[in-house]
Structures are given as structure tokens and as C-alpha cells.
Amino acid sequence: MMKGLKKWRLFGLLATLTVFLSACGEEYLSTLTPAGKVGEQQFNLLILSTAIMAFVIIVVCAIYLISFFKFRRSVVGENVIPKQVEGSHTLEVIWTVIPVILLLILAVPTVTATYKLGDTSGMDAVDENGDKQALTVNVTAKLYWWEFEYPDLGIVTAQELVVPTGENVYFNLIAADVKHSFWIPAVGGKMDTNVENLNKFYLEFGEESADLQEGVFYGKCAELCGPSHALMDFKVKTLARDDFDTWVSAMQNTADRPVATDVQAGEQAFVDNACISCHATDATAVTPDNPYASNAVGPNLATFGDRSRVAGILEHTEEEVVNWLKHSDDIKPGNLMPVYEDVPEEELEAIAAYLMSLSVEE
């Protein structure tokens, strides 16, 4: 009898713990700590559906436990032949109608939210001068990295998305090779990046990321895309509108940045080893307008020094840059970057130092 009870306690956790554990998870990653209107709306649906389902579970549990404890053979007697009941129309109606009502309670906000979240008309809204009012970001997912292009601002970045807080940010999503899925759990639900069509959706970023543990929200690829699917992370930096505007103008002035004297050797090595043929260091190096995916071969490195991770996953140090250049195939299996094991160590270190100097935030 106690065993039976234990199982029930375990099960009741589903209802109680969902509420109880809502404080669980990391602030920069968990859907249970939504930062933004989209995420909050989805979180509210989670709470509503959990509440309804908890009610269902309690009713089922009650009938289950009562019938189990009342009607065991040891209680009713070994040789009792129970009455062979056919069924009950009243009961059938009750347990059809009540679930329908419960589902309606859930269905109405579901349908409302589906349309609300699917409405991307704000993307094309313009002010009286014909300028776009909302920020649009073109996201291209590639084998294990992300490109973020700001078509109306003429800038592009990779691996770290930078967005303003407190407004709807619209996304055009596409994949360049195989299907991926764009997901920032703490901010809102995901949308797939298909290979053949542009998907559109929006998110709203409710708080500045500076206070978070690493100063960024975590982004994930949610669709299996090959061996390094698990490592296809990106980061999201959210800034107040003023700071964002500052960042944008800094980005727009990266075309002919002076290279500090102490990293000029690194820049030379960057060019000599043909890194430059795949990786732009200029944030205005937007690829030609293409209805399909961006054709950049490697991530734009214009803001490399500002990032919080190397290749989305490694610690942001020069040692890890060198490690990545030498062993990128082990670190992210299946990625398309060549390995630079044969390049002298000091050249790699110089490249790392040069990359770390690429910053728009200072």
C-alpha cells in the first residue's frame, strides 16, 4: 500500500513542482525566467495549461486511489462476483463535457496568442519619412554558426546578436546548408530556419543583458543539424536603445579601422594565411542582397574582441583562439573551417591577439 502511495507522490510532483520550480534554471537560459513579452506570454500559457492539467490529474488521482483502496479483492472478499455494470450515459456525458470546457479555456488564449505571435506586419511599418520603424535582423544559420545582418543599417555580425530592449525586433530566418532552428529560451520560443523559404517572427527583449552572469543571453540551435548540433550556440547582448544606437554607429565605422601597432603582425598573418578570404573584419561587409541565405563563408569577425565566447562555446581567451585554430575539427566536429596545425605557434598567437583587438565597444 505504501508503495502505491509513493508512486503517487512522485506523480503529483508534475503539478506542484512546475510552479515550485519556476525559479529553477539559469536566468540567461531558462524558459521559466522569461525576459520579454513573447516569452512571458508563452510562460503564462505554460502556467494556465499546467493549472488545468493539474486539476485533471487531481480528479483522476482521486478516483484512482478511492477505487483502488475500496475495491481490492482483499477488501471485498475472495469469492465476490461484482455487479457487471455496462456503463453510464450520465457519466459519459460528464467526462466528455467537462474536458471540452477545460480545453476551451485553454484553446481561446492559445488561438489568440498564435495569431498575435504570428503577426509580423510591424516589420514593414514605416514612419512619415518612409524609414522602417522596427529593427529587422536577417538571421542565416550555417553549419554550426550564426550570421546576423541588419539590412536597414548596413551592418553584419556573427555569433553574438546585439539588439535593443523594449521594442519588437523582427527576424528573417533562413538556413544556408541544412535546417537549423533559432531559439533564445529566456526570451521566447523558437522558429526553424528552413533551407528553402524565409521565416519571419518577432521577439521582444525585456531586460538589458549586462546584469546577467556573462552579460549575455544564451541562444541555441534546436534542430538536429549534424555532429556539432549541440555546440551551435550563440549569444545575445541586449542594450538600451541609446546604447544600441551607439553600437550601430560604431559598427558602421569599422570599414577602415586603424590597426593598433602591437597587433599589426597579427593582421599580416591573418592576411597571409588567407583567413581574410572567408572572414571579413569589417562589419559593413554585407553580402549582396540575396533572397536566400547569405553567402558568407565564415563568420564576420568585426566584433570578435567584444564576444563572450570563442566559436560560441570556448572561453574568450587568446589561448582558446589558438586552440580553435589548431583543433577546430575536434572541438566542433563537422564544421567547415580548415585546421591550421602547421602554422607556427607565434603566428597563431599573433592572429589571436589581432582578433581580440577587433572591438567596437571601446
Place this chain on the structure above:
Amino acid sequence: MSSIAKKKGFGATVWDYMTTVDHKKIAVMYLVAGTLFFVLGGIEALLMRIQLVQPNNDFVSAGFFNQLMTMHGTTMIFLAAMPLLFAFMNAVVPLQIGARDVAFPFLNSLGFWLFFFGGVFLNLSWFLGGAPDAGWTSYASLSLYSEGHGIDFYVLGLQVSGAGTLISGINFLVTIINMRAPGMTYMRMPLFTWTTFVASALILFAFPPLTIGLALMLFDRMFGANFFDHTMGGNTIIWEHLFWIFGHPEVYILVLPAFGLFSEIFATFSRKRLFGYSSMVFATILIGFLGFMVWAHHMFTVGLGATANAIFAVATMLIAVPTGMKVFNWLLTMWGGSIKVTVPMLYALGFIPSFVAGGVTGVMQAAAPLDYQLHDSYFIVAHFHYVIVGGIVLALFGSAHYYWPLMFNQMLSEKLGKITFWLFFIGFHCTFFVQHFLGLMGMPRRVATYLDNQGWDTFNLISTVGAFLMAIGVLTLVINVIITAVKNEKVGRDPWGDGRTLEWAIPQPVPFYNFRQTPLVRGLDTYWIEKQEGNTEGMTYAEPLGDIHMPNNSIIPFVMSVGLFIASFGALYNMDADKGWSIYLLIGGLLITFISMFVRSAKDDHGYHLHVEDIIAEEERLYGKKGGHE
């Protein structure tokens, strides 16, 4: 000719099983093969859980992990759950409806061998250059990008075994429509027969889209057909639709028979007629129908648009209503009954909370905007394991204990059975309950590893511990089977004492012709009615003792399947430029199959007649000289 002559050597026994068309023997073969694949899939799961026990683990490589993950899903669905259900369908349904065999015994054997060789082919990929690695869903852009022959093994293996499944499905449809004993009206059919019937109808409609999808994929890979290559005008979303138009009904193909099995167990061990039988039948049909209307809820994040998402969200929620009806009917079957907690009943009792938990998370995912967060996260992994393990696997284990005496005339140990249940049940909740929270905490599914400092470490550790508990549970079940087989204590007819349906009325061991005389069915729960009226015979007969027409054994289904097995290798290696010989393999294999088909068509096989004296002799051999019963 017939299988009357017993006392055979090992070789003769093997030959007997290779050629048999007896549904009871085919059931045993499904059980053995399904268990084998179940263990393989379980080992794959354990390796994955070991890899995920801690962050940044390197127990297996990322590429190998993707193969494990793909093969675990594919094996468990196609090669373990389906055949194990077919094992019970074969063992039980003909007996439940008072039939001497299925409608097409030859096709029954063919269905098994196609499934078996398809499964073997798929699993040989491990040794021949690597298993498929694009997930059991094998989404087109990734599966076309995947190097090596893994995906080809997936496509060809599933095509062959899928043909077997389709054949078996059609066979059960025809059997249930045509082979019912006199008096066995549709509304007197036991619920397991009903669910088998509806599941078979689902197979009939759900497998062709898969076949088409696989054929298109095969053309893309073999001939560069570009159905799914978007750079050449193809479209990968079509694969997703084809796959899920199959894939979602597939869930109900699996779970409906499981519902049927539990319905039998609840009624038997509550010693009470199934509550609301007609609404249970109605709910089964409704679930089967709605099952085809909801496939796009697997694709809420694909970008189908708000209207499509809203429609499929509401349609999906609707399924909760008939499913809820079923749960309440089971509860009310127990209510007022006399519940005996045997091992099968223990599984049924464990099933209710587990399945309800899986069901409610399903409704949560039906809320499309919420699903944008849940989709492709560990929450989904938790959900479908609650449904599949908590629903289907518990049904399979429970029914293994329940029907063991019917299939083998032996009883599995109740004591060991209870240990198995508790280990497996606790392990199961331990493994998957925490995964709900991993998903909500932002962990995507199908990840080969994860970085630390994301708050996922503890729950992943708990999950791995649970997986090992489940494995130990399965081990105790295997031990139980071995001990029971060695002891070999015969238990005879109706060993549970509370059997209600026709299959329990047959004397044990069941003779190969099942019923010496076709029974007359006088109501729902026939055997219960006869027992209540004090009929020790167990059934009323609809005919006098007479000759029985039986089908001949045949090796042709085996040969036909071997032909396709060989041809699959030919097709697979034909994609390599340097393997010119493969074309001979392809043609040779297909020739074997076509010649077998020709022989089968051209050579009349009328079966044979079992005469009354043969029947009496057989019964004396089986049950001793009792004088028989006229």
C-alpha cells in the same frame, strides 16, 4: 505436410519456424525478434545516457552519438514496439474472435520475414560503414547532406520492413472482418480485437505516405532526383509533411493496441465487465480518425503560419477528449470491482498515472505558442517517453506476463515480476520526469553533449541513474523468462482464474488448429458468460466435430524476403561508382523475389484437411485419453 508429427530435432524445429504459417508460432517469432531489437535499442539508450551523465563528456564521439540516437528511435518504434504488439495481436486476436488462423496465413509469415530482414538490414549498418545519423525523423536537408550509406540503410531497411507491417495490417483487417466466429458481432469483440482492428486501419492509411517519402528519398540518393534538394527546386518541408502524416498516426498505431491490452487486463483483474464498452469502442475509432488530423503539430515551428498552427492546435487538443473517456472508463471498471493486484494489473495500475502524465503534457504542447518553447527541447523527449514507455512499453511488459500462460502454457514468476515492475517503473519516472524541467530550462533535444554552467548537470545525472534502473528491471524480466522456461511448469486453461474472453476458454496447450469446433459467441466476454452458467467446457459450439481445412507451411515467404534483403544491398552499393557488381546483386535479389512470387501464384496450394480421427488423435496426445467431448 502438417505439423502433426512432433518430437523434432533442432534442425527440424528451425525449419518448422522458418516455414510456419501458424499465427501462434509467428507470434513467438515476433516476440523473440522484437525483444532482440528492444534490447539493442535499450543498449543504445544506455550508451547515450552514459554520454550525457556529465557535461562535456567524451564517452562517445558526436557523430557516433547521432547514430545511436537515430538507431534508438528507429529501432524502438519500427523494430521493437511494432513487432512486439504484432506478437500479441497474432497470439491473441485469432483466438479472441474464434478463428482457426488469420485470413492470410501465408501473408502473415511474409509480413514477419519482411520486417525481420528489414530490421537486420538496418542494423547491419553498424558494421558496414556507420548507422544512419539524421534522427528517426530523417529530415531531408540533413539526411541528404549526411555522408556514407547510413541514410541508405535507413531508407531501404524501413522500406522492406514497412512493407511487412503494411501486409500484416491488411491481414488483420481482413481477419477481423471475415473470420469472426458465429455470434461474434462487432459490438461483442473484445477491446483488444477492436483496437487491433482500428490500428490496422491506421496502418493501411499511414504507411503509404511513409513508403512514398522513402521512395522519393531513395530516388534522390540513388538517381539524384532532387525531390528534396531545394537548390534544384525541391522542397524539404514535403518530407516533413509526408513523414508526420505517417508519423503521427504511427503513435496511435502503437498506443491503441496498448489501450486494448490494458482494457483486457483491467476487466480481468477487476473481475468486472469493461465499463462503458461501447464508448470505449467509439473513443478508439475517434482517436484513430483524429490521429490523421493533427500531424502538423509536430511542425508548429516550421513556419506554416498562424492559421495552420491554430487549426492544428485545436484539433490536437480534441484528442484529449476520447483519450480522457478511456481513462475514466478504466477507472470506473475498477470501481465496484474486485481488484486483484497481479503483475499484469500492477502494470495497468502503473500505466494510468504515467500515461495521464504523458497525455497532459501532450495537451500543453498542443498550445502552439507554448510549443514554440517546448518543441525540440527535452520537454518533448520527456513527453513522448511518458506516452511510449508509460503507455506502450508498460502494456507490452504487462501483457507479456498476462499472456505468457496463453502463449507458452507457463506462468512467469509473480514475485520476480513485481521486482521487475518496481525497478522499471521507478527507473522510468526517475529518467524522464526530470527531463521535463531540462527542457523548460532550455536544453535542446538530440544534443550529443552539453556545456557546464547551464544548470542541467544534476537532472542529467538523475536521468542516467534512472536509465540504469530500467535496464536492471529489463534484466530481471529476462531472468524471469529463463527461470520459467527451465522450470517448465504447465498451468493449463485460464490460469488467472478470471479470464473473460474466448482465448482463455481454449484448453492448454492450444492445438495448432485452435478450435476443434468453431465456438458460438453469445455475448461480450463469452468465456465469462459460459463460466457463469457453469459450462465446464468453456464454450458452446456452433458446429459438430468435422474436418478442418488447414494451410500448408511454406518456405516461400522466407525466400521472398531474402531476395529483397539481397536486392537492398545491391541498391545500396549501386550508389558507389566503383561497385559495378552491385547491379547483379540488385537484379539477382529482385529475381529471387519475383520467381518466388511466380511460384506462389502458379502453383496451386489448397492446403490440407485435418480429419476427425486426426483431431481426436492430436487431442489424446495433448490432453491424454479423456475420451474427448462431443
